[in-house]
Amino acid sequence: MVIVLWRALSCNSDRSLDQLDMQKLMGDQDNIAQNLFAYIQAFSPDVRDIFERFDFAAQIDRLTKAKLLYQVTEKFAGIDLHPDRVKNHQMGLIFEELIRRFAELSNQTAGEFFTPREVVRLMVNLLFVEDDDVLSKPGVVRTIYDPTAGTGGMLSVADEYLEEHNDSARLVMHGQELTPQSYAICKADMLIKGQDVSNIVFGNTLSDDGHPGAKFDYMLSNPPFGVEWKKVEKAIRDEHKDRGFSGRFGPGLPRVSDGSLLFLLHLISKMRSAADGGSRFAIVLNGSPLFTGGLAAAKVKSAATCWRTICWRRSSLCQRTCSTIRASPPTSGC
Numbered sequence: 230m231v232i233v234l235w236r237a238l239s240c241n242s243d244r245s246l247d248q249l250d251m252q253k254l255m256g257d258q259d260n261i262a263q264n265l266f267a268y269i270q271a272f273s274p275d276v277r278d279i280f281e282r283f284d285f286a287a288q289i290d291r292l293t294k295a296k297l298l299y300q301v302t303e304k305f306a307g308i309d310l311h312p313d314r315v316k317n318h319q320m321g322l323i324f325e326e327l328i329r330r331f332a333e334l335s336n337q338t339a340g341e342f343f344t345p346r347e348v349v350r351l352m353v354n355l356l357f358v359e360d361d362d363v364l365s366k367p368g369v370v371r372t373i374y375d376p377t378a379g380t381g382g383m384l385s386v387a388d389e390y391l392e393e394h395n396d397s398a399r400l401v402m403h404g405q406e407l408t409p410q411s412y413a414i415c416k417a418d419m420l421i422k423g424q425d426v427s428n429i430v431f432g433n434t435l436s437d438d439g440h441p442g443a444k445f446d447y448m449l450s451n452p453p454f455g456v457e458w459k460k461v462e463k464a465i466r467d468e469h470k471d472r473g474f475s476g477r478f479g480p481g482l483p484r485v486s487d488g489s490l491l492f493l494l495h496l497i498s499k500m501r502s503a504a505d506g507g508s509r510f511a512i513v514l515n516g517s518p519l520f521t522g523g524l525a526a527a528k529v530k531s532a533a534t535c536w537r538t539i540c541w542r543r544s545s546l547c548q549r550t551c552s553t554i555r556a557s558p559p560t561s562g563c
Contacts (some may be wrong), residue, residue: 230539251306262293275426280561282413294297344451349386352511356447369398374445376434376495378404381415383449405439435491436461444501459485489514
C-alpha cells in the first residue's frame with residue numbers, strides 16, 4: 230500500500246518549501262532512513278496519521294535491515310501521482326485493484342474488504358433515483374454516511390455519481406472503519422477529494438459510535454457478514470438497556486452471531502424523521518438478518534422493518550405498514 234501513501238504525499242501542500250524534497254532525499258543514500266523519517270514528520274497530522282496506521286516506521290526499519298530502503302524509495306520517487314497527472318477516478322480504480330488483490334491473498338471473509346464497483350453503482354443508483362429533482366438543483370449540499378467505510382469505495386462512487394449528474398452539487402462524506410489500514414486508505418482518499426477528514430472516524434461502529442446523535446440524508450453500507458458481536462457484547466447490551474429507543478438498539482437485540490442486524494438498526498437510528506425530509510439508505514445483507522433466529526429475533530426484525538419502511542417512504546403509513554408485517558409499531562420512531 231505504499232502507492233496509497235505516496236499519493237497522499239503528492240497531494241499534500243502543508244509542507245514548507247525549505248523542507249526536504251524527494252530529490253534531496255535521494256541524494257543522501259547513507260542517511261536515507263533518517264531523512265525519510267524527517268520527510269514524513271514535516272507533513273500535517275492527518276497525513277502522518279495515515280502513515281502510522283500502516284506501521285510505516287516498522288516498514289522502514291525492515292527495509293533498512295534488508296538494505297533495500299534506498300532502492301524501494303528510488304522506485305517510488307520516480308512515480309508522479311499528483312492529481313494533475315492521475316485523476317481521482319483513476320486513483321480510485323488503482324485503490325480497488327490493490328484492495329482486491331490484497332483480499333484474495335489474505336483470504337479474508339467475503340464482503341469484509343472489497344465490494345465490487347458494479348454492486349456499489351447499483352446501490353448508489355437505487356439510493357439517488359427518487360431524488361433527481363432535489364439533487365439537480367444548483368449548489369445543493371447533502372450528507373452521506375458509511376458506518377463500515379472500508380477504504381471509502383462506496384462514498385467515492387456516490388460522489389462520482391452526483392458529480393456526473395450535477396457538478397455544482399456537493400456530498401459531505403462521513404464514515405467509520407475498524408481496520409487500521411482500510412481506515413488509512415479511506416482517510417487518504419477523502420484528503421485527496423478535499424473532504425473534511427475528521428468526518429472519517431476510526432473505531433468499532435457498534436460499540437463506539439463515532440457520530441453520536443448525527444442524522445444523514447443518505448447512507449450506504451456493506452457490513453461484514455458471518456461475524457459475531459460477542460467481543461463488544463457488554464457495550465451493546467448496556468446501550469440497549471440504558472438508552473432504549475433513545476439509543477440505537479431500541480427494538481431489541483439479535484443473537485450474538487447476527488452482527489448484520491445490528492448494523493441495520495444502527496443505520497435506522499441515523500435516519501432523519503419524515504418531518505425533516507427523511508433519509509434513504511442501501512445496505513448489503515445476506516439471509517441472516519431476515520431468516521435466522523427465534524421468536525425474539527423475529528420481533529426485533531419486524532419492528533426494525535416497520536421503522537425503516539416509514540423513514541424510507543417519508544410518509545405516515547406506519548399503522549398500515551406494521552399491520553402488513555404483523556408487528557406492533559415500535560414505541561418510538563413511527
